[in-house]
Amino acid sequence: MSKVSRPAIFFDRDGVLNVDHGYVVDPAKLDWMPRAKEAVLRVNQHGFAAVVISNQSGVGRGMFDLADVDHFHSVMQAQLAEIGARLDAFYYCPHIAEAIHDEFRHPDHPDRKPNPGMILRAAKDLGLDLARSAMIGDRTSDMEAAKRAGIKGLLYRGEPLDDLVGALLG
Numbered sequence: 001m002s003k004v005s006r007p008a009i010f011f012d013r014d015g016v017l018n019v020d021h022g023y024v025v026d027p028a029k030l031d032w033m034p035r036a037k038e039a040v041l042r043v044n045q046h047g048f049a050a051v052v053i054s055n056q057s058g059v060g061r062g063m064f065d066l067a068d069v070d071h072f073h074s075v076m077q078a079q080l081a082e083i084g085a086r087l088d089a090f091y092y093c094p095h096i097a098e099a100i101h102d103e104f105r106h107p108d109h110p111d112r113k114p115n116p117g118m119i120l121r122a123a124k125d126l127g128l129d130l131a132r133s134a135m136i137g138d139r140t141s142d143m144e145a146a147k148r149a150g151i152k153g154l155l156y157r158g159e160p161l162d163d164l165v166g167a168l169l170g
Protein backbone atom coordinates (compact mmCIF):
# COMPACT_ATOMS: atom_id res chain seq x y z
CA MET A 1 0.00 0.00 0.00
CA SER A 2 1.42 3.37 -0.87
CA LYS A 3 0.60 6.55 0.95
CA VAL A 4 0.94 9.89 -0.75
CA SER A 5 2.66 12.25 1.64
CA ARG A 6 0.68 15.30 2.55
CA PRO A 7 1.92 18.85 2.42
CA ALA A 8 1.84 21.25 5.36
CA ILE A 9 1.13 24.81 6.21
CA PHE A 10 3.75 25.84 8.73
CA PHE A 11 2.65 28.63 11.03
CA ASP A 12 4.90 30.92 12.98
CA ARG A 13 3.17 31.29 16.34
CA ASP A 14 3.51 34.74 17.93
CA GLY A 15 2.12 37.41 15.63
CA VAL A 16 0.48 34.89 13.31
CA LEU A 17 -1.70 32.52 15.36
CA ASN A 18 -1.74 34.54 18.57
CA VAL A 19 -1.12 38.20 19.26
CA ASP A 20 2.56 38.82 19.96
CA HIS A 21 2.51 40.46 23.39
CA GLY A 22 6.21 39.61 23.76
CA TYR A 23 7.33 36.26 25.20
CA VAL A 24 3.76 35.02 25.54
CA VAL A 25 3.45 32.01 27.84
CA ASP A 26 0.53 32.81 30.17
CA PRO A 27 -2.64 31.24 28.75
CA ALA A 28 -4.52 34.32 30.02
CA LYS A 29 -2.58 36.26 27.38
CA LEU A 30 -3.58 33.93 24.57
CA ASP A 31 -5.37 36.27 22.17
CA TRP A 32 -5.92 34.74 18.77
CA MET A 33 -5.13 36.78 15.69
CA PRO A 34 -8.14 37.53 13.45
CA ARG A 35 -9.70 34.32 12.15
CA ALA A 36 -6.57 32.33 13.05
CA LYS A 37 -8.50 29.38 14.47
CA GLU A 38 -10.60 29.27 11.32
CA ALA A 39 -7.38 29.28 9.27
CA VAL A 40 -6.17 26.18 11.10
CA LEU A 41 -9.54 24.51 10.53
CA ARG A 42 -9.29 25.28 6.83
CA VAL A 43 -5.85 23.66 6.69
CA ASN A 44 -7.25 20.59 8.48
CA GLN A 45 -10.20 20.36 6.09
CA HIS A 46 -7.92 20.72 3.08
CA GLY A 47 -5.98 17.63 4.14
CA PHE A 48 -2.77 19.51 4.83
CA ALA A 49 -0.84 19.23 8.08
CA ALA A 50 -0.93 22.33 10.28
CA VAL A 51 2.38 22.73 12.08
CA VAL A 52 3.70 25.42 14.42
CA ILE A 53 7.30 26.53 13.91
CA SER A 54 8.26 28.92 16.70
CA ASN A 55 11.36 30.44 18.25
CA GLN A 56 10.89 30.47 22.02
CA SER A 57 14.07 32.03 23.29
CA GLY A 58 12.26 32.96 26.52
CA VAL A 59 13.17 29.44 27.66
CA GLY A 60 16.88 29.98 27.10
CA ARG A 61 16.62 33.43 28.66
CA GLY A 62 15.19 31.84 31.81
CA MET A 63 11.85 33.64 31.57
CA PHE A 64 9.89 30.37 31.54
CA ASP A 65 10.54 26.68 31.03
CA LEU A 66 9.67 24.01 28.49
CA ALA A 67 6.68 22.80 30.51
CA ASP A 68 5.22 26.32 30.47
CA VAL A 69 5.47 26.42 26.68
CA ASP A 70 3.92 22.97 26.38
CA HIS A 71 1.08 24.04 28.66
CA PHE A 72 0.41 27.12 26.53
CA HIS A 73 0.25 24.87 23.49
CA SER A 74 -2.20 22.52 25.18
CA VAL A 75 -4.47 25.49 25.87
CA MET A 76 -4.20 26.49 22.21
CA GLN A 77 -5.24 22.96 21.22
CA ALA A 78 -8.19 23.02 23.63
CA GLN A 79 -9.44 26.30 22.20
CA LEU A 80 -8.99 25.05 18.64
CA ALA A 81 -10.93 21.91 19.52
CA GLU A 82 -13.93 24.08 20.34
CA ILE A 83 -14.35 24.69 16.61
CA GLY A 84 -13.16 21.24 15.56
CA ALA A 85 -9.68 22.35 14.55
CA ARG A 86 -6.28 21.05 15.59
CA LEU A 87 -2.59 21.68 15.11
CA ASP A 88 -0.77 18.51 14.06
CA ALA A 89 2.50 19.37 15.77
CA PHE A 90 4.35 22.09 17.61
CA TYR A 91 8.05 22.66 17.02
CA TYR A 92 9.76 25.35 19.02
CA CYS A 93 13.34 26.35 19.61
CA PRO A 94 14.42 27.24 23.16
CA HIS A 95 18.06 27.79 22.15
CA ILE A 96 19.74 31.15 21.90
CA ALA A 97 23.31 32.41 21.98
CA GLU A 98 22.84 34.44 25.16
CA ALA A 99 20.96 31.75 27.12
CA ILE A 100 21.47 31.76 30.86
CA HIS A 101 21.20 27.96 31.01
CA ASP A 102 24.05 25.97 29.43
CA GLU A 103 21.68 23.44 27.90
CA PHE A 104 20.00 26.12 25.79
CA ARG A 105 23.08 28.16 24.85
CA HIS A 106 24.09 27.79 21.24
CA PRO A 107 25.70 30.37 18.93
CA ASP A 108 23.60 29.43 15.89
CA HIS A 109 21.31 26.52 16.61
CA PRO A 110 20.07 24.78 13.44
CA ASP A 111 16.51 24.99 14.80
CA ARG A 112 16.50 28.70 15.49
CA LYS A 113 14.89 30.62 12.67
CA PRO A 114 16.14 31.90 10.21
CA ASN A 115 17.66 28.40 10.18
CA PRO A 116 15.34 25.77 8.68
CA GLY A 117 15.95 22.96 11.20
CA MET A 118 12.44 22.75 12.63
CA ILE A 119 10.79 22.73 9.21
CA LEU A 120 13.12 20.00 7.97
CA ARG A 121 12.65 17.93 11.13
CA ALA A 122 8.87 18.23 10.92
CA ALA A 123 8.99 17.11 7.29
CA LYS A 124 10.93 14.02 8.29
CA ASP A 125 8.91 13.24 11.42
CA LEU A 126 5.54 13.67 9.77
CA GLY A 127 6.45 12.52 6.25
CA LEU A 128 5.50 15.83 4.64
CA ASP A 129 5.65 16.84 1.01
CA LEU A 130 7.71 20.03 1.22
CA ALA A 131 7.33 20.81 -2.47
CA ARG A 132 3.65 21.65 -1.86
CA SER A 133 4.12 23.21 1.57
CA ALA A 134 4.37 26.83 2.70
CA MET A 135 5.41 28.82 5.76
CA ILE A 136 3.38 31.77 7.05
CA GLY A 137 5.26 34.19 9.29
CA ASP A 138 5.35 37.83 10.29
CA ARG A 139 9.11 38.35 10.27
CA THR A 140 11.89 38.22 7.73
CA SER A 141 13.45 35.40 9.79
CA ASP A 142 10.36 33.31 9.00
CA MET A 143 10.73 34.04 5.31
CA GLU A 144 14.43 33.20 5.41
CA ALA A 145 13.74 29.91 7.22
CA ALA A 146 11.22 29.03 4.49
CA LYS A 147 13.74 29.90 1.81
CA ARG A 148 16.47 27.80 3.42
CA ALA A 149 14.02 24.88 3.70
CA GLY A 150 13.20 25.29 0.02
CA ILE A 151 9.53 26.13 0.53
CA LYS A 152 7.28 29.06 -0.21
CA GLY A 153 7.17 31.80 2.42
CA LEU A 154 4.19 34.10 2.92
CA LEU A 155 4.59 37.29 4.93
CA TYR A 156 1.59 37.85 7.19
CA ARG A 157 0.51 41.43 7.83
CA GLY A 158 -2.36 41.02 10.26
CA GLU A 159 -5.27 40.52 7.89
CA PRO A 160 -7.82 37.80 8.70
CA LEU A 161 -5.55 34.77 8.63
CA ASP A 162 -8.24 32.59 7.10
CA ASP A 163 -8.26 34.88 4.04
CA LEU A 164 -4.54 34.35 3.46
CA VAL A 165 -4.81 30.60 3.92
CA GLY A 166 -7.90 30.47 1.72
CA ALA A 167 -6.09 32.27 -1.09
CA LEU A 168 -3.15 29.94 -0.70
CA LEU A 169 -5.11 26.70 -0.70
CA GLY A 170 -7.79 27.81 -3.15
Ligand SMILES: [Mg+2]
Pocket: 012, 013, 014, 015, 016, 020, 137, 138, 139
Ligand atom coordinates in the same frame (compact mmCIF):
# COMPACT_ATOMS: atom_id res chain seq x y z
MG1 LIG B 1 6.23 35.97 14.84
